[in-house]
Amino acid sequence: xxxxxxxxxxxxxxxxxxxxxxxxxxxxxxxxxxxxxxxxxxxxxxxxxxxxxxxxxxxxxxxxxxxxxxxxxxxxxxxxxxxxxxxxxxxxxxxxxxxxxxxxxxxxxxxxxxxxxxxxxxxxxxxxxxxxxxxxxxxxxxxxxxxxxxxxxxxxxxxxxxxxxxxxxxxxxxxxxxxxxxxxxxxxxxxxxxxxxxxxxxxxxxxxxxxxxxxxxxxxxxxxxxxxxxxxxxxxxxxxxxxxxxxxxxxxxxxxxxxxxxxxxxxxx
Numbered sequence: 364x365x366x367x368x369x370x371x372x373x374x375x376x377x378x379x380x381x382x383x384x385x386x387x388x389x390x391x392x393x394x395x396x397x398x399x400x401x402x403x404x405x406x407x408x409x410x411x412x413x414x415x416x417x418x419x420x421x422x423x424x425x426x427x428x429x430x431x432x433x434x435x436x437x438x439x440x441x442x443x444x445x446x447x448x449x450x451x452x453x454x455x456x457x458x459x460x461x462x463x464x465x466x467x468x469x470x471x472x473x474x475x476x477x478x479x480x481x482x483x484x485x486x487x488x489x490x491x492x493x494x495x496x497x498x499x500x501x502x503x504x505x506x507x508x509x510x511x512x513x514x515x516x517x518x519x520x521x522x523x524x525x526x527x528x529x530x531x532x533x534x535x536x537x538x539x540x541x542x543x544x545x546x547x548x549x550x551x552x553x554x555x556x557x558x559x560x561x562x563x564x565x566x567x568x569x570x571x572x573x574x575x576x577x578x579x580x581x582x583x584x585x586x587x588x589x590x591x592x593x594x595x596x597x598x599x600x601x602x603x604x605x606x607x608x609x610x611x612x613x614x615x616x617x618x619x620x621x622x623x624x625x626x627x628x629x630x631x632x
Contacts, residue, residue: 383409384417388426388438397435446582455579455588456487458621462614463490469610472594475574477506477513478587479521482529484514487588507568509549510538512576513589515562519553520578520586527553541566561608566596573599575607577615582623590615 386407391398400418404411418436421427425441459476467474467490474490484506508514508530518527531546543549556562564574576591592599592607599607 380417383407383413384421387414387417387421388442391427391436391438397430397433397437399433399435403436455622459579459588459590459618460488462618463488466490466590466592466610466614467492470592470594470607472592472599472607475513475576475589475591475593477517477576477589477591479508479517479526480505482526483508484511484517484589486513507536507538509535510542510564510568511591512562512564512574512593513591515553515556515564516576516578516589516591517586519556519562522585538568539566539570543567561612563604565601571596575599575604575611577608577611579615580619580622587622590618 386409387403390403390406398406400411400414403409403418404414407414409417418427422429422436422439425439427436428439429436455478456476463474463476471492473492475486476488477484477486479485486504486506506514508518508526518530521527527550531549535542535544535546535549537544543552552562561575561577564576566573572593573596574591574593576589578586579588579590581587590611592611
C-alpha cells in the first residue's frame with residue numbers, strides 16, 4: 364500500500380503538548396499580568412506538573428519569564444519578536460488579493476480595496492465580476508472621503524480627528540444632487556457608520572453608482588483599510604444592501620484573520 368495515502372491524516376494530527384503550551388501562553392496574554400502555576404493550572408484545566416514543565420520549557424526559549432520577586436510568570440520578548448516579524452511581513456494588498464475576485468463573483472459587482480491616504484481614499488486593488496459594472500477606480504486612483512462608502516468607513520474609524528477637521532474646514536463640494544455637503548449631516552452619518560460598522564453611498568459621487576463598504580482591521584484592532592462593493596443604482600439598493608453585506612463582511616473577516624484581527628473585533632462586523 365502506498366504510504367502517501369496516510370500523509371493527510373498524519374499532517375492533520377494535533378500535537379497535544381503544543382496545544383497545551385498555546386493554552387498557557389493565551390492564558391498569560393489574556394490577563395495582562397504575571398500568573399503562578401496554580402492559577403494557570405486552574406485557567407487551562409491542566410495539572411500543576413504539566414504547567415510547571417511547560418513553563419520551564421517556554422522560559423528556556425524566552426517565550427515566558429519569571430517574576431524576580433514572586434513565583435509567577437509573564438510573557439517575554441521572544442513572542443514580541445515573532446509578532447513583529449508577522450506584522451512586518453503582512454501586506455494588505457497581497458492578503459486581500461485572493462478575496463477580491465471571489466467576492467466580485469459572489470456579488471456580481473465590482474469590489475474595491477481602499478486605504479486612507481492624506482485626505483482621500485486610495486484604491487490599492489479591485490476585483491471585477493465578468494458581467495459587473497466596469498469601475499474607473501483602478502489601482503492607484505483616488506476618491507473623496509465624504510462621497511464614497513469606502514471613504515466614510517475610513518473617516519468614521521480614523522484615529523486622527525484632524526483628518527475630519529481638515530475635510531470640514533471648507534465647504535464640501537456638491538458632486539451630485541445626493542452629495543452630503545452639510546458638516547453636521549456628515550458627522551451624524553459617520554456616527555451611524557461606527558455603530559453599524561458599515562457605510563453606504565447612494566449616488567453621492569456619481570449618478571447611477573452606489574457602494575457599500577466595511578472596515579478591515581489589523582492585529583491591533585485598528586482599521587487599516589476598507590472593502591467595498593460598488594454597482595449600479597438599479598442593482599445595489601436599500602432593498603439589496605443586506606444581501607450584499609453578508610458576503611462582504613465574511614470576506615472582510617477572512618482578510619482580518621490574515622492581518623491578525625481578534626475574533627472579538629471581527630465579530631463586531
